[in-house]
Amino acid sequence: MVHGAPVYSSIPFGEYTHIDLSESKKVDGYIDFVSAVDIPDENQIGVIIPDQPLFADKTVRYIGDSIGFVVAETHDAAILAAKAVDIKYTEKTPYYSIDDSREATENFIHESNLACHHKVRKGDIHKGFEESDHIIEAQFVTPFQEHYYLEPQACIAIPNGPDKIKILGSIQCPFYIQKAIARVFDWPYENILVEQAPTGGAFGGKEDIPSEICARAAVAAMKIQRPIKVVYNRNDDVQLTSKRHPFQMHYKVGVKKDGTLISSEILLEENAGAYATLSTVVSYRSCAQAMGPYVIPNIHVDSNSYHTNLPTTGAFRGFGSPQAAFGHERMMDVIAEELGIEPMELRLKNILQPGDQTQTAQILNNSVGAEDTIREAAKLANWETYTPNNDGRYKYGLGMSAIHYGNCLGAAGWHMDGSGVNIKLFPNGNVHVAYGLIEMGQGSETVVRQMTAEALGVSIDRITVLPTNSAQVPDSGPAVASRNVVMTGNAIRNAAEKIQPILKKSAAELMGCKESNIDIKEDYVQDSDSGTKMMFHELCDYLSKSNMDMEFTGWWHTPELEYDAETGMGEAYFSYSFATQIAKVKVDSLTGQVDVQNIYAAYDVGKAINPSGIEGQVEGGSAQGIGWATTEDLKMQDGIVQTPNLTTYLLPTAMDSADVETAIVEKPEPEGPWGAKGIGEPSIIPTAGAVANAVSNAIGIQMNEIPLTPERVLNALNLRRLKQDIVSC
């Protein structure tokens, strides 16, 4: 095994003109330098839009853009030799902000600076504004967020003959890696075996990025025909890999005096960084959910992603939803203040009910628990009776945030929204489940075990979930979009439908009774007529001895969707999760410090497969949301991340996180397994809006930009004091 280290651009925008390896080669253990010239087929890694070379071909577009890859006998030698590569550049003027990128007329980062554009066109907004009693406008800004997963990006690539490779990695999407490497080598997908190593968190940061890293390792491994290990150090990881998109949002909403939403014109603008990566689907989701879980007859949304010479932005838990939710939930509070309507009342007046249309004109007949989540969260928070004493230094406030979240990949990703399982029974009654999605700390193995046990009627102790391996299951799409429970659960049920008749036939044979009388549950096989019982493992033993099939596949894909990309109208997603979070904050008016004390949450998950797991997700999602809303401040200067480590990039610690209480609402989704819907991403989506609403409520100032660092809060307080001083002058 040898080791690899990335060689990357040290300028934000320009071309490299010369690569000098002489100093690198002096490093003891140096083996090789791999770059664009070593790529067998297509030098392209763009997951949706083909705009990103695997190794830069002259042009570099951010500090961190890949130029080459040094291979050495040890990790340290690889790092040292990579640093010693001397590269000469000609520089261009870089773009860092959305505004600069949008306004550019030449010197574009790609053919244009616009990475992608999505829209919704429903009703007649102009007529809607005319019919409104009030038209209210506001702007909102959200920042970068760094995933800061437990272990940095890492993989091992092992050549297997002239046209096959095995990849082991800390990854989210094994099948993306297959496709990426297949393209670079012009191999069929199946020549690339991908196994997921135990992965300690990913949050979207290991969705597409590992494809780059694994493909570069693969090129090097195939060239030198030795296994290669690549482990990024944290600084490189933060500088080179993707982040949450910063958004700037303009909301213009027309309302009746009673608070009824009539018309809305929304502009979302996103900083996409140097390459498109997943921006188009992030932008799609934020566009489709821009107005939140409310009825609105007239709405235009434009969602534009702009390239800048910064690290790419892409997948991050919520996938554009937390940003859009910050927009619509802050906007609801702005409207509530303007109209003098209690914020919960405003929400309840407009909230989606069964039979209502979403903003994309999709009629939701089932599993619409939006109102219940508002009422349940309000109950937990004692919303209606909360009256803090805000006379002193510390200001207290409550903020509410209600959201909906389209389950799975939706219309934009429908073509890859199918997942499979492979279930194998053993003579001792043990059951192995291979699945195509993955465990990354979210507890998917636990729910897969539960669902398999439930579907088969056996003890959970029998179930082993295998590490995900591309050879063991069909391409199951990406492990993203809170898909696991819904996709894998349904695939398990599909497999169980194939297994049950075989089990029942054999059991009836063995017990000498009718198949229709066989009942398999709680690890027992029972003849419901006579009451005779045997253990499940006895049945499996008989199955084995009587030569019955003991391996089964299961598959499920999301229902087909009718959706028009031109108008953004139709079935954006087949089903929606709903949630409300209420944040209780304490703001120190002397220092500007925000302390999020409580999160009161209510989630409509259709059916809670694992209530503790849901609580865990909400606790984790809230903590990550609180970090994004208050302490995490990813500072960039001249294209370089200034806060790459934990002493400068402040992830919330246990002390910074809130006390989270979660109520579960169960409005069964007919297409979900046992009625279930997704929870992973909904857990973070409402948090920042709730926190900002609570801070705004506490200090009486609309705080429309996060993170709510002490500096920003203090500035707002000082600005108001200054204005009051001016007024009182």
Next chain:
Amino acid sequence: MVHGAPVYSSIPFGEYTHIDLSESKKVDGYIDFVSAVDIPDENQIGVIIPDQPLFADKTVRYIGDSIGFVVAETHDAAILAAKAVDIKYTEKTPYYSIDDSREATENFIHESNLACHHKVRKGDIHKGFEESDHIIEAQFVTPFQEHYYLEPQACIAIPNGPDKIKILGSIQCPFYIQKAIARVFDWPYENILVEQAPTGGAFGGKEDIPSEICARAAVAAMKIQRPIKVVYNRNDDVQLTSKRHPFQMHYKVGVKKDGTLISSEILLEENAGAYATLSTVVSYRSCAQAMGPYVIPNIHVDSNSYHTNLPTTGAFRGFGSPQAAFGHERMMDVIAEELGIEPMELRLKNILQPGDQTQTAQILNNSVGAEDTIREAAKLANWETYTPNNDGRYKYGLGMSAIHYGNCLGAAGWHMDGSGVNIKLFPNGNVHVAYGLIEMGQGSETVVRQMTAEALGVSIDRITVLPTNSAQVPDSGPAVASRNVVMTGNAIRNAAEKIQPILKKSAAELMGCKESNIDIKEDYVQDSDSGTKMMFHELCDYLSKSNMDMEFTGWWHTPELEYDAETGMGEAYFSYSFATQIAKVKVDSLTGQVDVQNIYAAYDVGKAINPSGIEGQVEGGSAQGIGWATTEDLKMQDGIVQTPNLTTYLLPTAMDSADVETAIVEKPEPEGPWGAKGIGEPSIIPTAGAVANAVSNAIGIQMNEIPLTPERVLNALNLRRLKQDIVSC
């Protein structure tokens, strides 16, 4: 990776009293010595009868019996340290021959010296003999045969945590290895992952033996928690591992004047070696097939296996059939001579026809091509007009041998006679097939590719057959008994039945036509109505994009059998292959040298899936049969193989093999895939009988014992000369 070498008994029978490792430990690189005390659970490797410890617990029963296992840093150090282990014994008087073993009254090798016993009891043999015009008796003897596979026994064992292991080996039966290791550790089967390494020949010699070797390696690997590699050298391989059972056979047959078989009493006695291993199923098969493919109303067969203090005998291509076939086919020629009936006529008079009963009273209605194979082989050999000139030094002769072979495991092994496949389609139209049986040089991958292509209607170029891996397919039983075409072929067809409706539904969608009009063949998908066509890969691409299931399992088990073990009556096997071989030999009467010049063969395989493959099997089987019949002479002295290598154990070279011509007879088997039956073992079964019959025909002496070495032939010729001299005195 470290290396292991076996430490084994140097005495044939007795107990070891002391193991001194002091000299071993001085070997540079010595790591550890593993023995019975290191076994976590059951010290037992007996595959059917639990009579064989994994590591001898005091008692040793042959020179080669396992005592321990030395682990060292290199292969050479392991061998050296294993040789340096000093073991003290107390010896007992050993048994080497069937006769000595049978007659023993004390000092048994196990509880008794009888390893197993099978019988057939049909009709009334005494009445049969009374009704017969002639009662003819003869005795036949067949020797050991060594598999002499290309590479010796070898495996790698890799510990994976505290209770899991991965095995990679040159093996025939991955699922046997799972079971063996599971027993030794008291683990569930699924904790043992077994992958087959490319295997160059096995012939039964890698059926059960690798279980011992892998289990010993596993015990050592788990103890020291390092991967271990074991590769036997050829001498150890020949001394330690199994052989073909030597048989001695007594046939007593009553016939009518016209040659009609009336009654038969057969005693088969087998030298089972030190442990039972697979003797009981070898004995079962030879017992069930003892009278060959002929109708006989009254028959008793007893088949007894006796323990001796020699290496074990077990599975070897044909599994007792070549021995029994040598018995019944020599017997037919003895009868023919006695009655003065032409040998082919005698066979045709008695040959099984559709509707006839086998010797176990099983009525065969379908796929009975026995007569055709006799006629086709005779045609190839010009049997009826062959009139050699035998006046000179060289004597020429033809010999015929007709056989039947029960397909798959039969009643004695029915409980494990099921096999599976896993078929995965890829968006590019490629197809992966994982199967539970294996490739060992017999061409199984080729027929699996063919059958998958045929079942799906696609080009064979699309099909990749994966190396066999216990995690990828269900327990498919052993890769023995000529099972692959039948078992895997039917499992493929079962999978295809699941795949076709999905393909057709999607094709109809894509082509806008009726599902029932879709025809998939020769890599095209056609609307038989409009004639519109597309390529198969276009359909797969659509399948992938429309989220359809692309992975499928298939399973098949042999039909249930009615069989009474007490009488040996009933359905011994669900179907039979039939074959006839005619050997043409040239015997040098001066030296006794036998030259098998031609083999004319005809095989009823039901349906020839791969005619070239069948010819290849017949050529290989004939060569191996010729070796067994003429040159291969495994000499044992005091329990030690005297002929362990190729300079002393004479495998037939290309020059020793015959020119083989094969006619294929196709009598479709309704349960076989496309009508097919097995060919792997039938290819060797008739050869030795044909050769011995031809030599007997050439020299005019009944040669009832093989191998027909020059010494044996010359002795027979000299004996006759001596007798003639005595008569002429």
